Amino acid sequence: EPEVTQTPSHQVTQMGQEVILRCVPISNHLYFYWYRQILGQKVEFLVSFYNNEISEKSEIFDDQFSVERPDGSNFTLKIRSTKLEDSAMYFCASSRPPGSNQPQHFGDGTRLSIL
């Protein structure tokens, strides 16, 4: 069965550095998402992306964050000038059109640790 794949599985970065988290969505999906889960807390929506532009973003997704689909397969989340509180699991998801009967499929996540 097709899967969403995320790399790396674990990223350790010094505070203030930039990180790029990578995702390969399911090939016939056109809607892409990033979520994060701080340890012990709820999974939180960050951003959704369709047709090469952001379709919705949460209040968490400020100027520190950006997303990009640099080619036909990858979907990336860039975090600039990382802070300690950015430490979390970051999940990528993809789906067919939202509002239909198609679920969002999630990757295994990237654990980001900011030192």
Added chain:
Amino acid sequence: KQEVTQIPAALSVPEGENLVLNCSFTDSAIYNLQWFRQDPGKGLTSLLLIQSSQREQTSGRLNASLDKSSGRSTLYIAASQPGDSATYLCAWETSGSRLTFGEGTQLTVNP
């Protein structure tokens, strides 16, 4: 703002027991409801999706129901097994894009 609450936060049962996990929400303007399973350190595995026009969905030993009028969904697990031990999350798709998650129910099924 949509709020999602899951009860109980944790549940421990002996193998073979039938059990019910509860999820409630505050905004009835939903598109879909999804139930997920999360194993420690892993991603989210989609279990069932119920559209807003549906009342329930079944997959194997799992049955999920939706009652929009009361703002509730339940996940019923029949004949539980130790392999069912995981955290179960419900999530509402409200704006046609974002999923709003509950905090989850941590289930332990003891052999």
